[in-house]
Every structure is written in C-alpha cells, then in structure tokens.
Amino acid sequence: MPKIAAATLAEHQAAQRRALVAAAMETLLADGAAAITPAAVGRRAGLARSSVYQYFPSTAALVAAVIEEAFPPWDTALAAALDGVEAPAARIDAYVEATLRLTAEGRHRAAGALLNADLPPEVRRRLAELHRATTEPLSRAVRELGVPDPDLTARLLGGLLSAAMAAIEGGADAEVTVRRVKAMLAGELGG
The missing domain is CATH 1.10.10.60 (Homeodomain-like)
Structure with missing residues (x-):
C-alpha cells in the first residue's frame, strides 16, 4: 500500500x-x-x-486542467480593477490598465502560450470560451459607450491590447505602453 x-x-x-x-x-x-x-x-x-x-x-485532460487554472486569477484581478467603476469609458480605461499591468507582471504567459498552442478541438473550444468571458467586460463597456459598430470596435480594441501585451512581453516599458494605449483610446473613443 x-x-x-x-x-x-x-x-x-x-x-x-x-x-x-x-x-x-x-x-x-x-x-x-x-x-x-x-x-x-x-x-x-x-x-x-x-x-x-x-x-x-489523457494529455488533453491535463492541458484542460491547466487551462482551468490559468484564467481564474486573471479574471479575479480584472474584476477587482473594474469593481465600482460605472462609466463605460472609465471601465475601458481600467480594463486596459489592468490587462497591461497583469501582463507586465508575467501573469499572461500561461494563457498566451495556450492561445498559440496546437490543442485538441474540445480543449481549444474551452480556451476560446474562457477567453471570451475574460474579454466580455471590455466588449460590454464598448457597447454601452454607444460608438458606431461596437462589436467591430471591441474587436479592434482587442487587437490593440494584444499588440500592447506582446510589446510588453517583448520588453517594452509597461508604463509607457499603458500611457500610449490610453492616449490612442482617448482620441478614438472620446474618453
């Protein structure tokens, strides 16, 4: 025994x-x-x-368990950053800042590695589902802002955030990146 x-x-x-x-x-x-x-x-x-x-x-079950562990800490940190922030533009600003700061802390590495991995279809579906849940607060704030074509705007904003995250992970200064992204958003979204 x-x-x-x-x-x-x-x-x-x-x-x-x-x-x-x-x-x-x-x-x-x-x-x-x-x-x-x-x-x-x-x-x-x-x-x-x-x-x-x-x-x-199976290996897929093991990877699925890693996926389930990778997202909750990120989502909890985002929820804390957005807690009590009412105005849509302020929520977008808080979401962007929290996302980029979490990335600077290295907390996106696991999710980033998974997003780029060759995964079984059922694992990829769950990863996409968790990623959508993570980005929903941003999409909702963009819709509430009342900009034209909010779904496209949210997707483009997601692309900007992805590029900023990649820049930070590649060594760009986090503070400079946060300021630059916020300036770009202020001009585009009127925030």
Missing part, C-alpha cells in the same frame, strides 16, 4: 492533483504546450507516468 502524505486519502489525492497541475503549468511556461505529456509532468512532479493517468486520463 503506497504511503499517503495527508490526513485522508481524499486530501492526498487532491494534493497530488494540484501538484500535477502545477507541474504541467511549469512545463507549459518552460517548454510550451507541446511539452505537456504525462511522462514530463509526472517527472516534474516526482511521480511515475502511470500515476499521472490516475488523475488525468
């Missing part, structure tokens, strides 16, 4: 699962999504590959 490292078997299993997801996240950040395999993740977590299958029946 294997030893358990917790008061109960359920607690031990929960801890093992968390360790595997953490190891998969580390693998993603170090080597990319393609490197997430039961063998690699098990090795990083100190478990045999066969033990990984007790918690995740």
Whole structure:
C-alpha cells in the first residue's frame, strides 16, 4: 500500500492533483504546450507516468486542467480593477490598465502560450470560451459607450491590447505602453 502524505486519502489525492497541475503549468511556461505529456509532468512532479493517468486520463485532460487554472486569477484581478467603476469609458480605461499591468507582471504567459498552442478541438473550444468571458467586460463597456459598430470596435480594441501585451512581453516599458494605449483610446473613443 503506497504511503499517503495527508490526513485522508481524499486530501492526498487532491494534493497530488494540484501538484500535477502545477507541474504541467511549469512545463507549459518552460517548454510550451507541446511539452505537456504525462511522462514530463509526472517527472516534474516526482511521480511515475502511470500515476499521472490516475488523475488525468489523457494529455488533453491535463492541458484542460491547466487551462482551468490559468484564467481564474486573471479574471479575479480584472474584476477587482473594474469593481465600482460605472462609466463605460472609465471601465475601458481600467480594463486596459489592468490587462497591461497583469501582463507586465508575467501573469499572461500561461494563457498566451495556450492561445498559440496546437490543442485538441474540445480543449481549444474551452480556451476560446474562457477567453471570451475574460474579454466580455471590455466588449460590454464598448457597447454601452454607444460608438458606431461596437462589436467591430471591441474587436479592434482587442487587437490593440494584444499588440500592447506582446510589446510588453517583448520588453517594452509597461508604463509607457499603458500611457500610449490610453492616449490612442482617448482620441478614438472620446474618453
């Protein structure tokens, strides 16, 4: 009988699962999504590959667990930044600033690596669903602002944010990037 490292078997299993997801996240950040395999993740977590299958029946299930872990901290930080901000233009401003600051903190790396990965269709669908939920506060604020063609405007704004995030991840100064994006938006959205 294997030893358990917790008061109960359920607690031990929960801890093992968390360790595997953490190891998969580390693998993603170090080597990319393609490197997430039961063998690699098990090795990083100190478990045999066969033990990984007790918690995740496939590589896709392991990647899906990483996706589910990657988005909630980001969404929580965005919600905090938007809390109490009523005016649509001010919400856009707060969303942009929070997004770019979170990116500067390195908190977009996991999601960014996943967005660019070759993933199974069901995993890609879930990733798209979580990404849409993350961007919905921005889209809603743009719609409430009353600009012409708000869906197109929100998509274009998303493109600007993606470019700004890539610039920050590539070494651009976060403060300068935040100011530049806000200036561009003020001119276009009248904010």
